[in-house]
Amino acid sequence: MRKIKYSIREExxxxxxRWANYVRDNPQExxxxxxxxxxxxxxxxxxxxNKLAETPEGREKIxxxxxxxxxx
Amino acid sequence: xxxxxxNKTILDRFxxxxxxxxxxxxxxxxxxxxxxxxxxxxxxxEDIDMIIERLSRDKFAKLHNDLLKNGFECMQSEExxxxxxxxxxxxxxxxxxxxxxxxxxxxxxxxxxIDDFQLKTRKKLPFTGLDVYFxxxxxxxxxxxxxxxxxxxxxxxxxxxxxxxxxxxENEINEIKKMIKRVRKK
Numbered sequence: 001m002r003k004i005k006y007s008i009r010e011e012x013x014x015x016x017x018r019w020a021n022y023v024r025d026n027p028q029e030x031x032x033x034x035x036x037x038x039x040x041x042x043x044x045x046x047x048x049x050n051k052l053a054e055t056p057e058g059r060e061k062i063x064x065x066x067x068x069x070x071x072x
Numbered sequence: 073x074x075x076x077x078x079n080k081t082i083l084d085r086f087x088x089x090x091x092x093x094x095x096x097x098x099x100x101x102x103x104x105x106x107x108x109x110x111x112x113x114x115x116x117x118e119d120i121d122m123i124i125e126r127l128s129r130d131k132f133a134k135l136h137n138d139l140l141k142n143g144f145e146c147m148q149s150e151e152x153x154x155x156x157x158x159x160x161x162x163x164x165x166x167x168x169x170x171x172x173x174x175x176x177x178x179x180x181x182x183x184x185x186i187d188d189f190q191l192k193t194r195k196k197l198p199f200t201g202l203d204v205y206f207x208x209x210x211x212x213x214x215x216x217x218x219x220x221x222x223x224x225x226x227x228x229x230x231x232x233x234x235x236x237x238x239x240x241x242e243n244e245i246n247e248i249k250k251m252i253k254r255v256r257k258k
Contacts, residue, residue: 016114016227016230020234023234031079031112031201032079034112035080037114038082038109041116042083042118042174045173046172049173062173066173066176
């Protein structure tokens with residue numbers, strides 16, 4: 001089990017390094033590739049918060065959720 | 073492919089809209105996660121961290137009211153004096169576009185000599201394509217490696233080190249790490 005975990009961690013690290021190298025070597029191209037991913041995260045989270053806000057005590061729950069998340 | 077306005081992300085536009093107001097009132101820097109994301113780090117975030125210089129009550133009231141007038145709202149309160157209390161007590165406050173829950177701009181006052189130094193050495197970073205001030209790459213790497221140290225932060229630092237390979241001033245990073253140990257970890 002420990003070996004599998006290690007392998008996943010290493011693969012993740014490799015992926016981060018491959019992508020960082022791509023960004024460095026393709027300064028005019030990386031943004032177009034990354035934008036859909038970054039925007040989708042915000043759009044989906046907004047959709048979720050908007051739905052939650054319409055439920056009873058939804059706005060209070062959102063405040064609690066946001067205060068509970070380590071932001072950054 | 074040129075990086076033009078069409079390539080701006082939702083976070084980019086939010087940062088630019090917010091900075092347009094803030095820069096009329098005070099010195100600011102964008103720090104932490106968004107620095108890495110603006111350099112292509114592939115991870116999500118709902119917020120952007122900003123440090124602003126310490127402002128008097130009156131000056132902050134002008135900034136806060138200008139933000140409200142231009143379509144932002146503060147999650148803590150609409151009243152500037154409530155928000156100001158948070159800030160002078162070294163607690164960050166969060167602004168969003170009005171009636172949107174995210175993204176958020178999390179702002180705090182500069183609280184010590186490290187923050188003052190970050191403001192003094194702030195930089196525009198052309199690689200990001202964004203006309204905003206960031207804390208320096210060396211500062212961000214030092215903070216993430218020496219102070220924050222979560223997996224996410226260490227990965228952010230690794231990303232910045234690769235993107236700025238051969239351009240990073242290691243001596244400066246080491247000096248900043250010493251400052252962090254002296255000021256923040258005492």
